[in-house]
Amino acid sequence: MSASRSVRDRVARHVRDVPRSGIRDFFDIVSTMRDVVSLGVGEPDFDTPWHIREAAIFGLERGATHYTSNLGLLKLRQAISRYVERVFGVAYNPENEILITVGVSEAMDLAVRALINPGDEALYHEPCYVSYRPLIEFAHGIPAAVETPAANGFRLTRELLEARVSDKTRLLIVNYPNNPTGAALTESEAREIAAFACDHDLLALSDEIYAELTYDRPHVSLAAQPGMRERTVFLHGFSKAWAMTGFRLGYACAPPELIEAMMKIHQYTMLCAPVLAQEAAIEALKQADRDVAEMREEYNRRRRFVTASFREMGLPCVTPAGAFYAFPFIGDLGLSSKDFALRLLEEEKVAAVHGTAFGTCGEGYLRCSYATAMDDLKIAMERMAGFVERRRRAAR
Amino acid sequence: MNELLRLLTLNARESVENLAKMLDRTPEDVRAEIADLEARGVIRGYQAVINDDAISEDRVMAIIEVKVTPEREGGFNHLAHRISRFPEVVAAHLVSGQADLLLFVEGRTLKDVASFVSEKLAPLPGVTATATSFLLKTYKSRGVMMENPDEYERIQVSP
Numbered sequence: 001m002s003a004s005r006s007v008r009d010r011v012a013r014h015v016r017d018v019p020r021s022g023i024r025d026f027f028d029i030v031s032t033m034r035d036v037v038s039l040g041v042g043e044p045d046f047d048t049p050w051h052i053r054e055a056a057i058f059g060l061e062r063g064a065t066h067y068t069s070n071l072g073l074l075k076l077r078q079a080i081s082r083y084v085e086r087v088f089g090v091a092y093n094p095e096n097e098i099l100i101t102v103g104v105s106e107a108m109d110l111a112v113r114a115l116i117n118p119g120d121e122a123l124y125h126e127p128c129y130v131s132y133r134p135l136i137e138f139a140h141g142i143p144a145a146v147e148t149p150a151a152n153g154f155r156l157t158r159e160l161l162e163a164r165v166s167d168k169t170r171l172l173i174v175n176y177p178n179n180p181t182g183a184a185l186t187e188s189e190a191r192e193i194a195a196f197a198c199d200h201d202l203l204a205l206s207d208e209i210y211a212e213l214t215y216d217r218p219h220v221s222l223a224a225q226p227g228m229r230e231r232t233v234f235l236h237g238f239s240k241a242w243a244m245t246g247f248r249l250g251y252a253c254a255p256p257e258l259i260e261a262m263m264k265i266h267q268y269t270m271l272c273a274p275v276l277a278q279e280a281a282i283e284a285l286k287q288a289d290r291d292v293a294e295m296r297e298e299y300n301r302r303r304r305f306v307t308a309s310f311r312e313m314g315l316p317c318v319t320p321a322g323a324f325y326a327f328p329f330i331g332d333l334g335l336s337s338k339d340f341a342l343r344l345l346e347e348e349k350v351a352a353v354h355g356t357a358f359g360t361c362g363e364g365y366l367r368c369s370y371a372t373a374m375d376d377l378k379i380a381m382e383r384m385a386g387f388v389e390r391r392r393r394a395a396r
Numbered sequence: 397m398n399e400l401l402r403l404l405t406l407n408a409r410e411s412v413e414n415l416a417k418m419l420d421r422t423p424e425d426v427r428a429e430i431a432d433l434e435a436r437g438v439i440r441g442y443q444a445v446i447n448d449d450a451i452s453e454d455r456v457m458a459i460i461e462v463k464v465t466p467e468r469e470g471g472f473n474h475l476a477h478r479i480s481r482f483p484e485v486v487a488a489h490l491v492s493g494q495a496d497l498l499l500f501v502e503g504r505t506l507k508d509v510a511s512f513v514s515e516k517l518a519p520l521p522g523v524t525a526t527a528t529s530f531l532l533k534t535y536k537s538r539g540v541m542m543e544n545p546d547e548y549e550r551i552q553v554s555p
Contacts, residue, residue: 027553040553047548130555179555301403301418308417351552378414 018137021130022357026341030351037380039368040351042179044243044324046298048280049291052242055283056276064275070267071259072100072251073278079285080251084236088211088221090229092253099259099266100273100281104209104237104250106266109135111205111233111252114261115171116141123164124173125156126359127180127327129207132173133359144169147361150329153318154181158192165200172202174222177210180358180367181327182303182320187220194225197232203258204232209250210323212241212292215300219322223253230255233262240323241292242284247277299324302370302377309381313388324371327355331364333391340366340391347390348383400429401438408442447542448534456530457486457502458509461495462517463525472496475522484512495527506530 008016023040030036047053071077077094085091092098101107108131116122118140124132126145136143146164148154156174174193177184185193197204206222223234237250252262266272284291303320310317310328317328330340337354344350344366352369355362370377397405403415412430416423433439448455462479466472472490476497480488487500499517503509509528518526534542 021555023553023555027551030552036552038552041550042554043550045550301399304420305414305417308420353553357555374418 014137014140018134022338023130023353026351026353026357029342030345033345033349036345036349036351037372037376037383038351039370039372039377039380040353041369041371042325043245044240044295044371045373046243046295048242048244048247049284051287052244052280052284052291056247056280059276059279064279066275068100068272068275068278070263070272071096071098072273073275073282076100076278076282076285077251079282080253083285083288084234084253088208088219088234089224090221090234090253092234093256096256097253097259099252099263100278101237101250101252101266102270102273103239103248104207104235105131106270107233107235107237107250107252107262108132108205108207109138110262110265111235111254111258112136112141112171112173113139113265114258115203115205115233117170119168120170121166121168122171122173123161123169123202125160125175127154127178127355127362127365128173128175128358129179130357132175141171142168145359145361147359148181148183149361150316150318150327150365153321154178154183154327155185155189156193157189158196161193161196165196165202169200169202171205172197173205173207175207175209176222177208177214177219177322178325179210179323180325180353180355180362180365181318182323182325183318184214184217184321184323185220185222186217190220190222191225194222194228198227202231204228205235206232207235209235209237209240211236213296213299213324214322215296215303216321233258238281238284241295242288243295244277244280244284247274247280249273249277249281299370302372302374305374305377306368306370306381309385313385314392315388324369326368326370327365328368329364330366330388332395333388334395335391337363337365344384344387348387350380350383350387400426401433404430404439445538445540447537449542454504455502456504456506456509457500458531459529460499460501460513460517461527461529462497462499462523463494464496464522465524466496467522475520478520479517482512482516484509484516 077098080098081092081094112135116139121142121144122136123144125148133143144164146160148156211219223232233252233254235252238244306326307319315328317326320326337356341354353367355365412423412427416426464475467474484501485499486502489498491498501509513526513528
């Protein structure tokens, strides 16, 4: 025992002190159970469109089994450059302003490590994706969470940011459309955040992985706002809109100096993203809009279905504007988020992730992913309605 | 296609309540539109998609390409309607290419279908040639795969 404790003590402090993701623990419980209907999945239920998989198979046949340049295949960077300019309205030079990475996760890590000095503060908003805080801590930075309340639809405002910024703040991490809340920014809100970043001379990381999945209004990119291109690392990838999570392919677009810094870390730690995934991504961008439109339409149908179901159950829920998550309020049913999720799993075999996995201000909420087949969603909503009804009676 | 029609095409047995939720409309509204679509003959029926290979009943299906001489008045329509009236004909289409009409014909045995072709179809005035292909196995029908491919299991919880 004492030997194992001493081994644990030898793990670097800044790693040891970071807890593992709450989602991980929940996953361990779910994986011991059978017949669970899961609303806990942060990835599309669709398989990658067939023509993209076909391109990967063809790549294998042709012998695409080697390293690529550190930045990634030029042909892919060129296709990304065209796509980002057309869809997001920002032009990046494929020669030196685009870096292909292993998922947006790697790009985020590279950016944080390349831009933060030990002791620098990084602002990010909660509830948010599980990685931001740990990545900042791994880079010896100081995480500064800005809580976004449901009252404002979980959207970030200048006012919230001003209350948290300090003279040590160097970086601002923004993720809209948002995991886990489904919130998305309006043009004027994005502009306001941009003005804040410019006035405080901050660098920004904009994680726009769900950009294609917006339902009520088109996505607005933070990178496209006035004064932002030169201070923003724009992060995007193929996982969500093209249902390519397992390909692990993302990219970063930024001014050459920032890409060069990120590339150095990538070069020494990753060398390059997998070539087959890059070949598949080239194909994905060939008929990007069509693939995405089909999936978006289906997500939108499910979004309406789950929000209507929550309304029927009497659970307040901010209508998600993007991504594929709904974040209903379950806080007045006498259980903490975590207990609610555990009991829902035990009693109804429905898995959904407790809001606190995404930050302490997620208490009272439940992340329900609707990236699940409609038939399963129907079962899940029925079971959940029964559970909520029982909780209400018990709470009375 | 109208979104309600698309949903019904995917699953005609979907409840009106669920359709209403998916479309963000009221159940009454959806019920009324379905009634209207039926009354106007846009929706002509509801059927199950059946995997014939999974049932032991004797059934054969053939695709028959038919060449016909169009009539002076009415073109292909008159003869096409006449052919369509045979209960053996499950589907009939006017097509481009070598043949003029494409038929899906069903029978209990090969012999049934063969005698339909030789005794009923081929002798019709205006029919100049037929080419019959029997269906051996159906992999996909009406957008539905007939066998469940090995599903690759997705992890149940992920960030």
